[in-house]
Amino acid sequence: MDSGADLSAWKGLIVEGSLTGGARNEVYRGRFDDQEVVIRRSDRSDDSLRWELDLLDYLLTRECRVPRTIPADDGRRHVKGWHVQNFVHGRHAARDDAAAIRAELVRVHKCTTEWPQRPNTASAKTLLSIPAGANDVDLEAMPSALAEKVRRAWLAVQPRDRCVIHGDPGAANALITAEGECVLIDWDEARVDDPLFDLKVTEAEELAALAWEIAVCWKPEPAYARALAEQLLTGEGGHMT
Known part of the structure; x- marks a missing residue:
């Protein structure tokens, strides 16, 4: 993981190891509040990443099956591109x-x-x-x-x-x-x-x-x-x- 990654906004977040499949972005597996999570970094601009996270939030309200974003302790959905989502078992x-x-x-x-x-x-x-x-x-x-x-x-x-x-x-x-x-x-x-x-x-x-x-x-x-x-x-x- 990038040594400059700041995940402190999620107090108690534990990074357990990298995940395969992220061709462009870093993807890791971890734990937060006793649940398995995926930790991702996006290189997209703030506006572009906001669009993506807004979309996922909306799709969940329409009963679409997509990951759920877990906000940081202060409510932010991402910190410099880093964001946390629930781990999907499948x-x-x-x-x-x-x-x-x-x-x-x-x-x-x-x-x-x-x-x-x-x-x-x-x-x-x-x-x-x-x-x-x-x-x-x-x-x-x-x-x-x-x-x-x-x-x-x-x-x-x-x-x-x-x-x-x-x-x-x-x-x-x-x-x-x-x-x-x-x-x-x-x-x-x-x-x-x-x-x-x-x-x-x-x-x-x-x-x-x-x-x-x-x-x-x-x-x-x-x-x-x-x-x-x-x-x-x-x-x-x-x-x-």
Whole structure:
């Protein structure tokens, strides 16, 4: 753990060890007030992290299955990006759990049709008209052939800003409880966009989602993004320069 981490706002919080699965952010397991917790650090801006925590609070009121934020002793929900949530007991989703994941995603989509866009974030539709800006995706930072391929993948599905999407609802972020319910964790990539990016059905939607994953990971996870980019480009005989 970062030696500069200040978790003193949660008096008695104990860090027990790191957790796997956090590709961008530090994630730890711990105990607080005799309960198991997850301790996370986000690199998002204050406004962006507030949006995420507000969303989770709201989703809980709509009976969606998401982590619950545990405030610090003084009521703050995060301290310099560090925040604490309840530990969700469950196994990572498998192929047979697709229906449970879909049901939970649909529940989220239905109750967030009026939710505002995440600060410093743009949807695929918006990025079709602005190549860069005050958001977490910069298509101009990519090789031109790749950026064009990404745009073409999105144009093929004509995405619309409809609701909040999780953005990365794969097996690592979908936990199945002993009761068979799906709990969606790690909302770092959530934004307002088209639900097709969560619930891919057609080949065109699969390509559009792959294009988004490349775009959003290009800066924070370059090696991973470049590996995905080769899949997108070589599928039609292209090459990354």
